[in-house]
Amino acid sequence: MSSPTDIVRVPVLEVFSSFQGEGPRVGERQVFVRLAKCDLRCAFCDTPESYPTPDTARIQVSAPHGPEERPANPMAVDDIIEACRRLDDPPGLHAAVTITGGEPLLHPQALYALAVGARALGLRVHVETGGHRPGALRHVLAVVDEVSPDLKLASATGQRTPWDAHAETYAMLEDAGKALAIKAVIGADTPVAEVVEAARFAAEHAPSAPFILQPATPFGEGPARPTLSHLFHLHDAAGRLHHDVRVIPQVHVFLGMR
Numbered sequence: 001m002s003s004p005t006d007i008v009r010v011p012v013l014e015v016f017s018s019f020q021g022e023g024p025r026v027g028e029r030q031v032f033v034r035l036a037k038c039d040l041r042c043a044f045c046d047t048p049e050s051y052p053t054p055d056t057a058r059i060q061v062s063a064p065h066g067p068e069e070r071p072a073n074p075m076a077v078d079d080i081i082e083a084c085r086r087l088d089d090p091p092g093l094h095a096a097v098t099i100t101g102g103e104p105l106l107h108p109q110a111l112y113a114l115a116v117g118a119r120a121l122g123l124r125v126h127v128e129t130g131g132h133r134p135g136a137l138r139h140v141l142a143v144v145d146e147v148s149p150d151l152k153l154a155s156a157t158g159q160r161t162p163w164d165a166h167a168e169t170y171a172m173l174e175d176a177g178k179a180l181a182i183k184a185v186i187g188a189d190t191p192v193a194e195v196v197e198a199a200r201f202a203a204e205h206a207p208s209a210p211f212i213l214q215p216a217t218p219f220g221e222g223p224a225r226p227t228l229s230h231l232f233h234l235h236d237a238a239g240r241l242h243h244d245v246r247v248i249p250q251v252h253v254f255l256g257m258r
């Protein structure tokens, strides 16, 4: 029998139903579990509200405009799973639970429990990560179905690219057959040489995964969206080194969704 001290808790920003707006599964109906906290500060970040832990989580009861609940943080993982179950009505309406952030791999124990619970609902488990925490990823890899790690280009993030951590992350996912896509946000000032290096790196460490160039969505002080001609230059250059390079913007932004 479990005691209150056995209950796994994690800070949550929100749980909601939406359409996947990034990467190869764009358009798929998914339940999103956005965990709080991030150890990076990307210049293009569109979820800075995830950095601190909010006092309460925002839990959607039904989509698209249903009422919300505001339970206190940190939430028990069992309650998060119950929120996912309630949203997935009728069962199977959603294809997957996407666990995102912030950086979800800051909470490996809770992420493990969340993934097990989501799978028990019959939903695929997809994790979005900055791709810089391979130790935590190793802890949860067996219970997640697919992972979309970023390739953090310095020109877009304003921070050093964590090449070593990316290499370890991608190789682990490639070996497990769980690399859904490698995503690099590109801005108006992203140099061709940087994308060439990134495409070569992605092809070397995760050859089975598509390499996604995601034009920056202008946000705050972040990078501007690349022009169309720059986008073509970047794609041409990356395509010489990687067999599957795609340009996919953040589709949910066009629909005015989270």
Ligand code: SF4
Binding pocket: 038, 039, 040, 041, 042, 044, 045, 046, 047, 048, 050, 101, 102, 103, 130
């Ligand atoms: S990893 Fe994600 S949540 Fe963290 S700062 Fe970068 S874009 Fe924002």
